Amino acid sequence: MNQQKNRRGLLIILSSPSGAGKSTLAKRLMEWDPSLSFSVSATTREPRDGELDGTHYHFVDEAKFRSMVADGEMLEHAHVFGNFYGSPAGPVREAIDDGRDVLFDVDWQGAQQISRSALQDHVLSIFVLPPSISELRRRLESRGQDAADVIQKRMQKSWDEISHWDGYDYVLVNDDLDASFERLKTIVSAERQRLAQQPGLMDFVRGLQSEFQEDEA
Template sequence: MTAFVSTAVATPPRRGLMFVLSSPSGAGKTTMSRRLLVDDEQIVMSVSVTTRPPRPGEIDGRDYHFVTEAEFDRMQAAGELLEWAKVFGYKYGTPSARVQDALHAGRDVLFDIDWQGTQQLQQTESGSDLVRVFILPPSMAELERRLRSRGTDSEPVIAHRMRRAATEISHWGEYDYILINDDPDVCLHEIRAILKAERLARRRQLGLAAFVRDMLG
């Protein structure tokens, strides 16, 4: 009887990446983020700190870390935030320590942030770990329809979100990938494809040189 010899190969370790999804409100980034997290165990959500009060159903530490304005300002001054921005009167920011721990452990970190936060991440991290994806609506008319279908915003708020959307969309050229969210299932498939390709990028394969050396030696 011939003994079975396993040919399984240990996957070389890799460094995690910071995967940014940005879009104007109503274009789908939050929905895409939630769906991606459900079926991908290699990626974790970056939980932001914010000065805004919790909304019904939100849990501190899961949805956001809810802090006072004074605590937010202290974190900012101490350099504990990778990025921060003021949106609709409230401050939002990304704590640095947990993100760096995840990256070093080979896990990816998902960011649901706007163009301002993305610019700051680019400057802070020099782009080495950053993958930027911008999600566009199929049209401005469809974006307004989606905002109205929520049934949660007043007419002035919707008008403000539409004005802000135009500003946000004008920054599309700063992103690595641009997707049009006409069909959510197709858009999610494209996001997964981008994530898979970026994970396989040579610069992220930390153990690849040693793996090839051992294979040839």
């Protein structure tokens, strides 16, 4: 039996405070397995220069967005700085049924919504922690992208994010990037073998039972 062909996809959620290494781990994961794809969010904000509908975001008006939420077609959604953002369920459901994993980069609130959705049986949630708060600050400062006041706001938000660490299936302390990535690969590889991810196993086992009965006859 080709288990890869018969398995269902996972909704892989990665969350962390800013600077803990989540984005780097997600990038490495997608390089390790090119069949992985990021969930393309829907938003009511206007496209920026260079952004393509369906590639960077699904751009919709507010009425359409609210209708999708009301119809249960959003796995998670939030209102941020005057605009709505959310993860459409349709493309994710298709990917899962086709045996393809979908990666989500969401905060703890988005993770909770997805974990309580109709697709909850296929969710794998992972929280990434920094080795220390001082190291978290050092990483944010070393980026050279944000002003001091922005870094301070990120640090203040980090505590709220970290306080929800125990709501995830797995927690990785990213003290060493290479070692953390190896652990992440191990988690994903093992979770792909869950019974819920292998709908073809029932028929396979029935086939084994039939062979056993034929041998005994």
